[in-house]
Amino acid sequence: MASGEATVPRRADARRNRARILAAAEAVFAEKGESASTEEVARRAGVAVGTVFRHFPTKSELVEAILMGVLQRLMDHAEALHRTEPAEGLFLLYRDVVAQASAQRSVIDLMFRAEGVRLTTGVSALRKAVGVLLDxxxxxxxxxxxxxxxxxxxxxxxxxxGAVSGEWGEELRQRTLAVVFAGLRA
Known part of the structure; x- marks a missing residue:
């Protein structure tokens, strides 16, 4: 457990602050990459910088929490696709992940370079969810x-x-996905 996580239930205002900090941090890191400052995160979240550090004592813990949130959303999306559209779920997930990578370039780039037990566990869980869609x-x-x-x-x-580093537009993204899907289809 990261030191930014409490072992006792948080008060409602602390949960709201944490959620606002994470939302602001995701936006700031998406815009500015690793050069994003905790002061900017605090300003956008509408909290004092001390509140950010109370929840996330280090910048790396904040980045890890952002990445765990991204991974969780991807896993939730994969699970929802599994329940609703098994034949095309894998292709829908591809479209959404690549579109998100284009929109959240810096955050996705950080995820690819990040290390740590929690992230490894999160990526493993995402891999399992993608495996279910593939099956x-x-x-x-x-x-x-x-x-x-x-x-x-x-x-x-x-x-x-590719979407992150090449700054792919919508048209290139769709053409590239069409080529990949053609290669994957039965």
């Missing part, structure tokens, strides 16, 4: 039976990295 897509005949999870994750990472 569903293979069973439904949407994806070739010889496509393995390692290839799917490598492609997803490469596409996201």
């Amino acid at each position: 569903d897509a293979r069973r439904a005949g949407s994806v070739r039976p010889d496509v393995a999870l390692d290839e799917v994750m490598a492609l997803l990472a490469a596409l996201s990295e």
Whole structure:
């Protein structure tokens, strides 16, 4: 457990402050990358900088919390797609992840470079959720039976990295995804 997490239930105002800090931090890091300051995060969250440090004693703990939030949203999205559209869920997740990578370039870039037990666990959980979508897509005949999870994750990472570093526009993103999907389809 990171030192920025309490072991006892938080008061409602502390939970609200933490949520505001994380939302502001995600926006600030998306705009400014690693050069983002905790002072800017505090200003946008409408809290004192001391409040930021009470929740996240170090900048790395704040970045980790942002990345864990991004991973959790991706896992939740993958699970929702599994329940609603098994045949095309994998392709929908690809579209959404690459679009998010384009929109949140700095945050996604930090995620690719980040290390730590919690992030490794989060990435493993995301990998498992993507594996379920892949299994569903293979069973439904949407994806070739010889496509393995390692290839799917490598492609997803490469596409996201391309969208981050290449600053892909919508048209290029859609054309690139169409090529990848054609290669994955049964």
